[in-house]
Each structure stands twice: as C-alpha cells, then as structure tokens.
Amino acid sequence: MSREVLLEMRGIVKRFPGVVANDGVNLTVYRGEIHGLLGENGAGKTTLMNILYGLYQPDEGEIIFEGKRVRFRSPRDAIEAGIGMVHQHFMLVRRMNVLQNIVLGYRTPKDPLIDEGWVKEKIEELSKMYGIGVDVDELVADLSVGEEQRVEILKALFRNVKLLILDEPTAVLTPQEVKNLFSALRAMTQKGLTVIFITHKLKEALSVTDRITVLRRGKNVGTIETAKTNERELARMMVGREVVMDIRKPKIEFGEEVLRVEDLWVEDDRGLMALKGVTFSIRRGEILGIAGVSGNGQKELEEVLTGLRKPKKGRIILNGKDITNLSVEGYTASGVACIPEDRIGVGLAPSLSVADNLMLRDFRNFRKGITLDFKAMEERAAKLVEEFAIKTPSLHVPASTLSGGNIQRIILARELSRNPKLLIASQPSRGLDIAGIEYVRQRLINAAKNGSAILLISEDLEEILQLSDTIAVIYEGEIKGIIPREKADIEEIGYLMAGGAAA
Amino acid sequence: MIKIERRHETPRWLVYAIPFISIAVSLLFVGLLLLAVGVNPVDAYMTMFSRSFGSKFGLTELFVKTAPIVLTGLAVAIPLRAGLWNIGAEGQLYMGAFAASFIALYVSLPPPLVLPAMALAAAFMGLLWASLPGILKAKFDLNEIISTLLLNYVAIYWVDYLVYGPMRGKEVFNFPYSDIFPDFAILPRFFGTRLHAGVFIAIIIAILLYLVIKKTSFGFAVKVVGANPKAAEYAGINRKRIIIYTMLIGGAVAGFAGMMEVSGIHMRLRSGLSPGYGYAGIPVALLAKGNPLAVILSAFLFGFLYVGGSALQTTYSIPVSIVYVFQALIVLFIIGGEFFTKYTIRIRRG
Numbered sequence: 001m002s003r004e005v006l007l008e009m010r011g012i013v014k015r016f017p018g019v020v021a022n023d024g025v026n027l028t029v030y031r032g033e034i035h036g037l038l039g040e041n042g043a044g045k046t047t048l049m050n051i052l053y054g055l056y057q058p059d060e061g062e063i064i065f066e067g068k069r070v071r072f073r074s075p076r077d078a079i080e081a082g083i084g085m086v087h088q089h090f091m092l093v094r095r096m097n098v099l100q101n102i103v104l105g106y107r108t109p110k111d112p113l114i115d116e117g118w119v120k121e122k123i124e125e126l127s128k129m130y131g132i133g134v135d136v137d138e139l140v141a142d143l144s145v146g147e148e149q150r151v152e153i154l155k156a157l158f159r160n161v162k163l164l165i166l167d168e169p170t171a172v173l174t175p176q177e178v179k180n181l182f183s184a185l186r187a188m189t190q191k192g193l194t195v196i197f198i199t200h201k202l203k204e205a206l207s208v209t210d211r212i213t214v215l216r217r218g219k220n221v222g223t224i225e226t227a228k229t230n231e232r233e234l235a236r237m238m239v240g241r242e243v244v245m246d247i248r249k250p251k252i253e254f255g256e257e258v259l260r261v262e263d264l265w266v267e268d269d270r271g272l273m274a275l276k277g278v279t280f281s282i283r284r285g286e287i288l289g290i291a292g293v294s295g296n297g298q299k300e301l302e303e304v305l306t307g308l309r310k311p312k313k314g315r316i317i318l319n320g321k322d323i324t325n326l327s328v329e330g331y332t333a334s335g336v337a338c339i340p341e342d343r344i345g346v347g348l349a350p351s352l353s354v355a356d357n358l359m360l361r362d363f364r365n366f367r368k369g370i371t372l373d374f375k376a377m378e379e380r381a382a383k384l385v386e387e388f389a390i391k392t393p394s395l396h397v398p399a400s401t402l403s404g405g406n407i408q409r410i411i412l413a414r415e416l417s418r419n420p421k422l423l424i425a426s427q428p429s430r431g432l433d434i435a436g437i438e439y440v441r442q443r444l445i446n447a448a449k450n451g452s453a454i455l456l457i458s459e460d461l462e463e464i465l466q467l468s469d470t471i472a473v474i475y476e477g478e479i480k481g482i483i484p485r486e487k488a489d490i491e492e493i494g495y496l497m498a499g500g501a502a503a
Numbered sequence: 504m505i506k507i508e509r510r511h512e513t514p515r516w517l518v519y520a521i522p523f524i525s526i527a528v529s530l531l532f533v534g535l536l537l538l539a540v541g542v543n544p545v546d547a548y549m550t551m552f553s554r555s556f557g558s559k560f561g562l563t564e565l566f567v568k569t570a571p572i573v574l575t576g577l578a579v580a581i582p583l584r585a586g587l588w589n590i591g592a593e594g595q596l597y598m599g600a601f602a603a604s605f606i607a608l609y610v611s612l613p614p615p616l617v618l619p620a621m622a623l624a625a626a627f628m629g630l631l632w633a634s635l636p637g638i639l640k641a642k643f644d645l646n647e648i649i650s651t652l653l654l655n656y657v658a659i660y661w662v663d664y665l666v667y668g669p670m671r672g673k674e675v676f677n678f679p680y681s682d683i684f685p686d687f688a689i690l691p692r693f694f695g696t697r698l699h700a701g702v703f704i705a706i707i708i709a710i711l712l713y714l715v716i717k718k719t720s721f722g723f724a725v726k727v728v729g730a731n732p733k734a735a736e737y738a739g740i741n742r743k744r745i746i747i748y749t750m751l752i753g754g755a756v757a758g759f760a761g762m763m764e765v766s767g768i769h770m771r772l773r774s775g776l777s778p779g780y781g782y783a784g785i786p787v788a789l790l791a792k793g794n795p796l797a798v799i800l801s802a803f804l805f806g807f808l809y810v811g812g813s814a815l816q817t818t819y820s821i822p823v824s825i826v827y828v829f830q831a832l833i834v835l836f837i838i839g840g841e842f843f844t845k846y847t848i849r850i851r852r853g
Contacts, residue, residue: 308736329739338737346737349730356726360738363723371718 005067006031006194007052007163012061014047019404019431021047022058023218029163034185034195036209036226038202038238040293040459044218045198046088049165053085054078066162084156085165090148092140099123099136102155126157130187131180146177153184164188165196170204171295182208200238200293202231202498216240235494239461247438247466249445254469255284256319258453259305259422264314266300274300276477277314282422282453287444289468290457291493294427297477298457299341302426305455306338307331318422332361337420339411341427341457343404347411350400354392355381357399358414388413388443405436412440416447423447426457441467461490461497475499510847517844522790525836526804533829542819550818551811561810563696567768569799569806570705571596571777574760575784576791576798577712578629578753582647584716584793585749586729591636591651592757593781594658595629599758600765601662602628604670604681604772607688607765614687621688621762629758630751632658637750641743647750655781663774670772679774690767701763706799708756713795725749729793757781778809779827786834805830 007029014022022044029035037045050056052063054072063070065081072078075085092101099119108115120136127133132150140148149169156164166185170178185195185208199205205212206226214221214237221237260281268274274297282288292298303309305316307328316324323334340346348357358381359366366373366380381395390409392402399410408428415423425444429437444467448454458464464471471488473480473496480496534544555561578592603621606612612620636650663679665671672682690699716722728735728745735742764776783805790804791797812826 306737307739327739327741328736329741332739340737342733345731346733349727349734352726352730356723359723360727360734363720367720371714372720372723374718 004031008064009052010062012048012051013059014051014056015059020218025215025220027213029194029196031194032189032192033210034189034197034208036205036212037196037198038200038205038212038234039215040200040238043215045215046167049085049167049196049198053083053165079159082160082162084159084161086149086152086156086167086169088167088171090152092148092151094141097137097139098134098151101140101151102158106159122158123154126154130184132184146173163194163196167198202234205234206231214238231495232491235498236491239490239494247441249287249448249467249469252285252449254286255451257281257283258319260317262315264304265312266304266309267312268300274477278479280472280479280482282455284451284453285448286469287448287454287456287467289464289471290455290474291461291464291471292474292497294459296474298426298474302338302341302424302457305424306336335421337415337418337423339415339425339428343407343411348399351398353396354399354410355395357410358384361414384413384417405432408432408436408440412443416443420452423452423454425454427459429463461493465490473497507846507848510845521840522837525833525840528836529829529832532832533825536828540821542821547815547819550814554814555807555810560696563694563698565806565810566702567697568809569803570702571760571764571780572783572787572802572805573705573709573799574756575780576787576802577709577795578757579784579788580791580793580795580798581712582749582753583788584729585725585745586732587746587749588648589651589750589753590648590785591633591654592784593777593779594655595632595754595757596761596777596781597658597662598632599625599629599761600772600776601665603762604765607684608681617688621766622759625758625762626755629761630755633750633754637747641746662772666772666774681772683771684766688766689770697768699767701767709795709799716795783830786830789834789837
C-alpha cells in the first residue's frame with residue numbers, strides 16, 4: 001500500500017469562550033485509507049473536521065493538503081480543493097428532488113442552464129461505481145434518512161472530492177444500511193479516494209477503518225493501525241485512566257428508597273422508543289451514575305424524570321408516591337431538581353438577569369398578596385450569589401454575559417438551594433475548566449451527604465467513577481447492568497458503553 | 504475593508520437609543536419624500552407640530568387619537584412579552600366595536616348600566632376573537648401571525664356586512680352606518696371638545712397592565728416564556744397557559760378600544776371605523792419594547808402622526824398616506840436597528 005500523505009494537520013488549536021475544543025491536535029491521513037477519528041462526545045472530533053472543512057478558522061496550527069499549505073476560509077474553498085463533508089445533520093433542500101440537490105451550486109457544462117441529462121448520467125455512473133443507489137427524481141422530503149445520507153455522499157462525489165469526511169454517519173442508519181455504507185466506503189478507497197470517519201463506536205471503527213486517531217478532551221491520545229488493536233485498548237485510549245483530581249465520594253449509609261423507576265418506556269421527538277423498559281432505584285444519600293455515550297436515551301431520561309416528557313408505559317415513584325402523571329410544576333413541588341444537559345437552551349433564560357434566573361423556579365414562593373415580593377427575591381438571589389461564589393458584576397446583568405462556569409453555578413445554586421429529595425444532574429461538568437469541574441463535583445457530593453438522592457447522567461467515566469455509589473450503563477435505551485462502585489472496572493464500563501455485551 | 508462582526512455584549516445605551524434613532528432617521532427619510540413632492544420638510548414638520556400642540560382643539564384631538572393606539576399598542580405589547588405577535592388588534596377592535604354597538608342599539612338596560620355593559624361586551628368579544636389564534640397556537644403551534652392577521656379581514660368585513668345590511672340605520676339614507684346611539688350609550692365628553700372619558704380609561708389600563716407585568720408572578724412567568732420558552736417549561740411554568748392568557752388580555756384590550764371608538768367618537772357603528780389603529784399598535788409596542796408605560800409615550804408619537812398627517816393634508820394637500828409611510832419606516836428602522844445590537848461594523852484599512 002502506498003503511503004503517500006494526503007493531509008496533515010499540525011498543532012491545531014481552537015478555543016471557544018471558556019473551552020479549548022482542540023488543544024494542539026495533529027492528524028496525518030494517507031491517500032486511499034479510511035481513517036477513523038474516535039473519541040467521546042466533546043473530545044473535539046467535529047471541531048477538528050469543521051476546521052478542515054473551512055467552517056471554523058483555527059487559532060493556531062497549519063493544514064497541509066496534497067503537499068501544499070492551505071487555509072480554507074469557507075467550505076467553498078475546501079470543496080474546491082477536493083474535500084467534502086457529510087454532516088451529522090443533513091443539509092438538503094427538502095422540497096427539491098435528488099438531482100436538484102446534488103447539482104445545487106455546481107456549474108454544469110451548459111451553465112447557466114442545468115444540463116439534466118449530463119447530470120443524470122454522471123450520477124448513475126457514480127451510483128454504479130460505488131453501489132450507492134438513489135432515484136434522482138424523488139423528492140428529498142420523501143426519502144428515508146439513509147437515502148438522504150446517500151444523496152449527501154453523492155453530492156460530495158459529484159464534485160470530485162479526494163477526501164470525504166463523514167461525521168457519525170451510522171448514528172441514523174439501520175444495521176443493513178450500515179453494511180451498505182461500509183461497502184461503498186471500501187469501493188471509494190479502492191478508486192483512490194480517502195475517507196475520514198468520525199465515530200464514537202468502537203466496533204464500527206474496528207470493522208471499517210485502516211488506521212484510527214483517538215482524541216480525548218481536545219488532545220491527541222495516539223494514532224494506531226486498526227489491525228494491531230482491539231476494542232479494549234481503544235476503549236482505554238478513548239476514556240483515559242488518569243484521574244485529574246482527587247475527588248472521591250466517601251461511603252455513607254444510605255437511607256430509604258427515594259426514587260423508583262419501573263419498566264419505563266419513553267419515546268423521543270421522532271416517535272421512536274428512546275427508553276426501553278428502564279428500571280432502577282436510588283436511595284437517600286446515594287449517587288447513581290448513568291454512564292453512556294450521548295444519544296442513547298439520556299436526554300429522554302432527564303426529561304421524563306422532571307415531568308417534561310410523559311412515558312408511554314411504566315411508573316415513576318418518589319418517596320412511595322406515584323408521580324408519573326404530574327405536571328412539571330408537580331415534580332418541582334414534590335422535590336425534584338434538575339441540572340439539565342443543555343444549560344443555555346433549557347437551564348436558563350440567557351437574556352434575563354442573574355437574579356431572575358436564580359428565581360426561575362422559586363418565584364412562586366415569594367407571592368405577597370397578588371404581587372411578588374421583589375425585595376425578598378433579590379435578597380435571596382444575593383445570598384445565593386455569595387453562597388455559590390458566582391462571579392458576576394451585579395445581580396442585574398443578563399446571565400448570558402457570565403462565563404460557562406458561572407452559568408453552571410447559577411443553575412447549581414438554584415437547584416441545590418431547594419434541598420431537593422431527588423436531583424438529576426446531566427453532564428454537570430461538561431465543558432468546564434478544572435476548577436469548575438471540581439466545584440461542581442464537590443457540590444454534588446455534599447448534596448448527597450445532605451440527604452438528596454442523585455441521578456448523575458454523564459459521558460465522562462472519570463466523573464462517574466469519582467461520584468457514583470452505583471453505576472448503570474445505558475446503551476440504546478436499555479440499562480446494561482447495574483454495578484456497585486467497588487466492583488466497577490473502567491474498561492468493562494467503556495466496553496459496555498460502546499455496545500459490548502456484558503461479560 | 505468593511506467587516507461585520509458579532510458583538511459579544513450589547514451596550515445598554517444602544518438598546519434604549521435605537522427607538523429614538525429610528526424615529527430620527529424616519530423623520531429624515533420622510534423629509535426627503537416631502538422634498539420630492541415640493542414641500543419644505545421643516546415647514547411641514549412645523550405645521551404638524553403647531554396644529555397638534557398649538558390649540559385646545561389640536562391638543563384634545565391628539566389625546567383622542569392617542570387613546571385607541573395606547574390600547575392597541577398594549578394589545579400587541581402583552582403577547583409580545585411572551586414572544587407572540589398579535590397582528591390582529593385591528594380585527595379585535597372591530598369585533599369589540601360590534602359587540603358594544605349591539606348592546607347600545609338592541610339591548611334594553613337601565614341607562615347607567617349601558618356603558619359598563621358595552622365595555623364588558625366589547626372586551627369579551629375582543630377576547631373571544633383573540634382566543635382562537637391563542638388556543639390554536641398553544642395546542643397546535645399554528646403560527647399566530649397568520650391566524651391573527653387573517654381574522655382581521657373576517658372582523659372588518661363582518662362589520663361591513665352589518666352596517667350595509669341588518670344593522671344599517673333607518674335615518675342614514677344609503678351610508679354604511681348604524682343609527683346613532685342613545686345619549687346614555689355615549690362616553691361623556693369634556694371642555695366642549697371630542698376629549699372623552701375613554702382617554703383616561705386607556706391610561707389607567709396601561710398603568711394597571713404595567714403593574715401586572717412588573718409586579719405579579721404572572722408577569723414574571725410571561726417574561727420567562729418570552730425569554731426562553733424551553734427554560735420556562737423546565738421551570739414548571741405552563742407555557743401554553745401563558746400563551747393563551749396573554750392573547751386573551753391583548754384581545755380584551757383591543758376590543759375595549761373598539762367600544763371607545765364607537766361610543767366616544769363615531770357614536771354609531773360604521774364601516775371603516777378605525778384608520779388602522781390596530782396595525783399602528785405593532786410599531787407602538789415595538790418602540791416601547793413591550794413596556795406598557797412606554798406604550799403610552801410611543802402611542803402619543805403615533806397620535807401626533809395622525810393629527811399632524813391630517814394637518815399636512817389640509818395645508819399642503821399631501822395625501823394622509825404619508826403617515827403610513829412614516830409608520831412603516833419606523834418599523835423598518837427598528838428592525839434594522841436590532842441588527843446593530845447583535846453586530847458591529849468595523850472599518851479596517853489594508
């Protein structure tokens with residue numbers, strides 16, 4: 001196999017406010033290979049590829065493509081150089097047909113007219129060559145997700161790309177479609193095309209790639225030949241073993257059962273079953289960690305346990321009382337608090353003041369006759385700002401002006417100050433700096449000590465291991481084994497998270 | 504090189520300055536327009552000013568024109584705080600006018616009860632008219648802009664039908680008017696002018712709604728829904744209920760404006776009873792940024808445009824449409840101004 005270097009990314013750094021998404025990442029891709037880019041969510045895979053595709057500009061580092069130093073200011077530049085990308089969320093015009101979508105923005109020989117015959121011929125040729133069949137006259141709105149993806153791929157191939165980036169292409173596919181996709185990818189590399197395949201699924205990475213680069217927290221862990229590795233090694237690389245901080249939840253006596261979830265079935269927004277018969281319980285003072293790669297039902301679990309989403313089947317029992325069908329307000333009144341995964345989009349109203357955001361849930365307790373006691377609310381907010389050391393110039397600035405860590409402190413302050421019976425904490429330290437992470441984790445431990453039952457949903461295994469008394473792994477909407485912390489093994493959990501079968 | 508950059512923070516002064524800048528720039532553009540039709544804009548503006556503020560008649564006319572716009576402005580502003588666009592204040596006003604006229608002409612009540620009954624009926628009818636788009640929005644997420652807008656036509660033509668048909672007066676020959684209301688169905692007037700009691704009621708309603716919005720837990724919930732509906736749901740605020748309630752309030756207020764117009768100004772139901780007050784409510788609410796007290800001020804500006812516009816018509820025979828051009832420009836510049844709260848333009852050499 002020829003080892004001609006097609007692409008080299010050197011020392012790529014990309015910072016977002018409060019986060020370093022890529023921290024000196026290197027990537028070398030040979031011509032004609034399928035290169036896997038593996039890592040947990042938030043590891044920086046998509047950011048790196050968006051830089052390559054010209055969607056982001058890197059803060060530092062350089063990109064060398066076909067031996068030339070390049071700088072892509074927009075995807076147009078990248079496409080011109082021969083790089084195509086298929087995003088996780090497809091970018092097709094639903095009301096146009098397949099042919100129109102593929103040719104959109106492309107100049108056919110008869111420009112400014114569109115030479116449909118020529119286009120059709122070329123698409124058919126490509127379809128045959130790679131085994132990617134589509135009906136060019138079909139409306140995109142009528143296509144299945146798998147077919148839409150094929151259109152996206154054809155769109156890139158149509159532009160004669162040399163390098164095709166696929167971002168989590170299998171997330172939306174059926175197993176049969178995955179098989180077809182993989183054979184198409186192999187056909188492409190045989191013709192000299194190069195593919196970068198972003199994934200967090202170990203099995204897929206192993207079955208289709210030639211080499212794999214693993215990212216963790218925005219940094220390279222290493223690049224490895226697929227033939228010379230296995231699932232366990234990859235899981236270890238992906239998850240990491242070294243513990244950044246020395247936090248550990250001390251053992252305490254658990255009290256009575258606070259939450260019991262029985263055979264819970266929940267649909268996602270698309271009407272597909274996202275939770276399939278989930279059963280578990282949490283006691284007073286216990287932290288139950290739900291480990292899993294995101295998109296396996298965590299969001300629905302968070303929403304169903306806060307009353308935002310109603311289950312199709314099953315019961316939620318809090319302190320012996322069936323709360324399944326209560327409103328969100330009913331859940332709140334019963335003592336359920338939540339640190340949502342989507343802090344800015346769900347956890348607060350960014351345009352409102354810090355004080356308003358601190359009072360988002362509890363303002364009802366400050367009724368005085370028909371009005372609200374704003375003075376008391378403000379005093380309460382001021383106290384919370386002090387108690388949780390929220391760094392803000394004043395109570396009245398919009399919450400959006402605060403840093404990510406301080407935004408999370410607002411949510412922590414609001415939710416923990418209610419002394420909840422049950423706290424759902426979803427990805428509570430994602431994207432925070434070390435000090436912020438430590439603060440959040442310590443607060444959660446203290447809350448458990450004070451008698452809250454905590455459900456910790458996290459992709460960060462280190463966090464799960466530091467905080468949890470009991471660990472459950474969620475995969476495709478099912479709980480794959482509930483393990484006491486003492487018996488938990490990081491590699492075993494990583495293996496289960498990636499869809500491995502329980503030993 | 505000119506570059507457009509995203510602002511990380513919006514300076515506070517800019518948020519408040521934009522309405523004033525929009526007004527100023529609109530004045531400038533309308534000035535150019537006046538110039539184009541051969542009128543000296545400075546003279547024209549002076550005329551507008553002296554005719555509104557220079558006499559008892561002008562001043563009271565100003566108040567009389569401002570009052571319904573205060574109400575329609577509120578009818579847009581309250582739903583706007585919850586993130587909804589009530590484009591239907593015009594139709595709600597017409598339906599309120601219809602209900603009030605019906606009571607005045609066909610229902611026999613003890614005379615002192617007639618005006619309160621008209622007000623209640625008008626508010627209720629407006630509320631009913633606004634409840635349709637409100638409920639459709641809450642239950643089926645039907646776009647309220649379209650539903651409220653379309654219902655305007657239904658309401659306006661309904662009133663037209665009535666005054667051309669079943670409610671046409673016996674003494675109006677062929678005009679599309681109802682009979683004149685009995686005296687006890689007409690709002691009391693002051694100083695021998697058209698200044699009627701409705702003006703004061705409109706201001707009291709604005710103050711009351713200000714208190715509701717700023718001081719009550721309902722007002723707080725509305726603010727949260729407007730700022731981030733998802734966060735509101737997560738915090739246990741019933742978003743759908745808030746959507747419906749704000750629309751109901753808006754409809755009731757606009758409906759009352761309809762009663763005020765028929766009972767205070769026209770003294771009868773008639774075709775074309777509003778010169779677009781309901782639509783004027785939209786820029787009024789925008790200029791006021793949804794604040795009910797600020798609505799009084801921005802409504803005053805639009806009242807001035809109406810009075811001054813008629814002055815231009817009589818003095819220079821410029822069509823009164825210039826007022827609508829002015830209104831439209833203000834809306835455009837406010838929307839354009841929002842761009843500058845999010846972006847800044849930087850000029851770089853080289």
